[in-house]
Amino acid sequence: SDEMVDRLLRASGGEEHFPHVEFVGFAAFNSSLDDIVERAEQRGLCLVGLWGMSEMQALVARRDRDDPPLMRKRGGGRLVSARAEVRVRHPETGELCTEGVPGELEIRGPSMMSEYLDDAEATANTLTSDGFVRTGDLAALEPGGAFHYLTRMGDVLRLGGYLVNPAEIEAEVLSHPSVSGVQVVAAPVAGADRAVSFVIPAAGAAVDAAEIQAHCARRLAKYKVPARVLTVSAFPVTDSPNGMKVQRAKLRQMALDALRDDG
Numbered sequence: 001s002d003e004m005v006d007r008l009l010r011a012s013g014g015e016e017h018f019p020h021v022e023f024v025g026f027a028a029f030n031s032s033l034d035d036i037v038e039r040a041e042q043r044g045l046c047l048v049g050l051w052g053m054s055e056m057q058a059l060v061a062r063r064d065r066d067d068p069p070l071m072r073k074r075g076g077g078r079l080v081s082a083r084a085e086v087r088v089r090h091p092e093t094g095e096l097c098t099e100g101v102p103g104e105l106e107i108r109g110p111s112m113m114s115e116y117l118d119d120a121e122a123t124a125n126t127l128t129s130d131g132f133v134r135t136g137d138l139a140a141l142e143p144g145g146a147f148h149y150l151t152r153m154g155d156v157l158r159l160g161g162y163l164v165n166p167a168e169i170e171a172e173v174l175s176h177p178s179v180s181g182v183q184v185v186a187a188p189v190a191g192a193d194r195a196v197s198f199v200i201p202a203a204g205a206a207v208d209a210a211e212i213q214a215h216c217a218r219r220l221a222k223y224k225v226p227a228r229v230l231t232v233s234a235f236p237v238t239d240s241p242n243g244m245k246v247q248r249a250k251l252r253q254m255a256l257d258a259l260r261d262d263g
Helices: 002-012 036-042 120-126 166-174 209-217 248-261
Strands: 024-026 047-053 058-062 075-079 085-089 103-108 133-141 147-152 157-159 162-164 179-189 192-201 228-231 237-240 243-246
Touching: 002 024, 002 036, 036 047, 047 133, 047 147, 085 133, 120 133, 147 166, 157 179, 157 192, 162 166, 166 179, 166 192, 166 209, 179 248, 192 248, 209 228, 228 248
Parallel strands: 024 047, 047 075, 192 228
Antiparallel strands: 047 058, 058 075, 075 147, 085 103, 103 133, 133 147, 157 162, 179 192, 237 243
16 A cells, blocks of 8 residues: 555665565555655656455555556556456446546456355345346546546435546645645535534644635536535554555544534
């Protein structure tokens, strides 16, 4: 994960390079480490985004080391097997999506699962009738058969009738100099789901909610601008095999609690 790479860079210190490492596949979990690809590059470490899941026997797609840094930051990439196939389906209409249109990622290939042991219902919910795995991930197709992983379907924000990747809003909030970390969830505000932003202040900075909202309004559509900006000292996290992961469900509950307290 990006956090593991960050720890590696900090532990090695100085200008030390990694001459025997061709490249490192990584997953982005921490929005405050958005510059990890560039920082690693300065130390001679090439990072490439990737995508995998247990039901597909882990690694399925990755970026190419010759891609520019902005592309290598993206999860997903080209399928590693020539026998694998990918498609994206709109979660509400059921129609297959064209390039650039986000929807649920579906994949099949030689390494995919055959079934969940002794769980026919879970198997039926995961495998399509023509043999694709429903991944539960939001993604968009790219030219040449690649795809861009966006987020988990459960983390997708439905705002103003659109599917919105929280990372898009998080990137704008994080670009404000008073913010060192951000997570965005959806919660009902005045009868409609709106974005709620949890921010960790930068060292020595004070967070002004109205200023951050105005900052986002200059760059985002109105329905994407956070309706609330809540300051926290840290995000709730849980340990996982891939490192620390933010508990977004707990953040949603924290947003509901805060909105209820606001009356």
